[in-house]
Amino acid sequence: MAHDDDNLRFFRARHAAFAQILDAHNDDEALLAHLLDEAFDGFDQALQARTDTGAPLACDRGCATCCTLRVTATAPEVLHVARHLMACDPAVCRRVVQRIAEADARTRFEGEAQRVAQHSPCPFVVDDDGACVIYPVRPLACRGHASHDRHACSLAACGQVDDIPYSVAHRMVRSLVQNALQAALRDAGYAWGAYELNHALMLAMSQPGSEAAWRAGEDVFADAQIDDVSPAEMASTFDWLKGA
Numbered sequence: 067m068a069h070d071d072d073n074l075r076f077f078r079a080r081h082a083a084f085a086q087i088l089d090a091h092n093d094d095e096a097l098l099a100h101l102l103d104e105a106f107d108g109f110d111q112a113l114q115a116r117t118d119t120g121a122p123l124a125c126d127r128g129c130a131t132c133c134t135l136r137v138t139a140t141a142p143e144v145l146h147v148a149r150h151l152m153a154c155d156p157a158v159c160r161r162v163v164q165r166i167a168e169a170d171a172r173t174r175f176e177g178e179a180q181r182v183a184q185h186s187p188c189p190f191v192v193d194d195d196g197a198c199v200i201y202p203v204r205p206l207a208c209r210g211h212a213s214h215d216r217h218a219c220s221l222a223a224c225g226q227v228d229d230i231p232y233s234v235a236h237r238m239v240r241s242l243v244q245n246a247l248q249a250a251l252r253d254a255g256y257a258w259g260a261y262e263l264n265h266a267l268m269l270a271m272s273q274p275g276s277e278a279a280w281r282a283g284e285d286v287f288a289d290a291q292i293d294d295v296s297p298a299e300m301a302s303t304f305d306w307l308k309g310a
Contacts, residue, residue, distance in 0.1 A: 084250035165189035210240020257285035265290035
């Protein structure tokens with residue numbers, strides 16, 4: 067029960083921080099940076115206090131075994147990645163956008179299991195060394211996926227095992243931070259869904275005004291929305307977490 071209380075306090079603290087940012091930077095070009103700084107800093111700080119016992123993490127630079135999974139992200143995360151790509155060297159940006167388009171064509175509307183079965187590589191892992199071109203701005207979904215057993219990840223990628231000894235702390239903190247962000251966005255009148263990253267990025271990169279439209283309240287990534295859990299159920303959960 068004490069652990070549940072800690073999670074509720076953490077959720078509410080993050081929700082309050084996001085709400086304050088949304089109020090202070092409404093329709094401000096600095097909104098994305100403030101929101102994502104809060105999200106990523108909150109994630110990192112919480113992990114320091116929730117280190118898993120047992121085996122250490124097996125994830126390191128060059129290990130991209132799990133980078134065939136479907137990645138979901140909120141609108142601020144999608145737009146933040148789009149900004150990062152557009153600030154890259156133009157040749158690198160064109161190369162990555164082409165890879166995103168190819169990945170989106172292969173996997174659009176595919177579920178999690180179908181994505182894994184395809185072994186479709188993440189378009190952001192562009193080099194043989196497994197480095198991620200958007201690593202500094204990678205979404206919470208990527209930050210919150212960590213394993214204690216690299217070999218188990220390889221076996222899972224080949225369909226030989228179903229269970230991976232993942233970091234409970236990473237997964238829990240990611241969920242709390244992302245849900246707090248979504249709840250605050252919803253309360254402030256912004257589109258607050260979770261979107262399939264590749265499809266949403268193609269929408270962002272092909273519509274130069276997408277960031278301004280989102281800040282004006284439009285759901286610019288609606289076509290990429292993932293509804294594994296219905297919006298009504300998510301909204302009800304957010305309301306319970308805020309007022310339980």
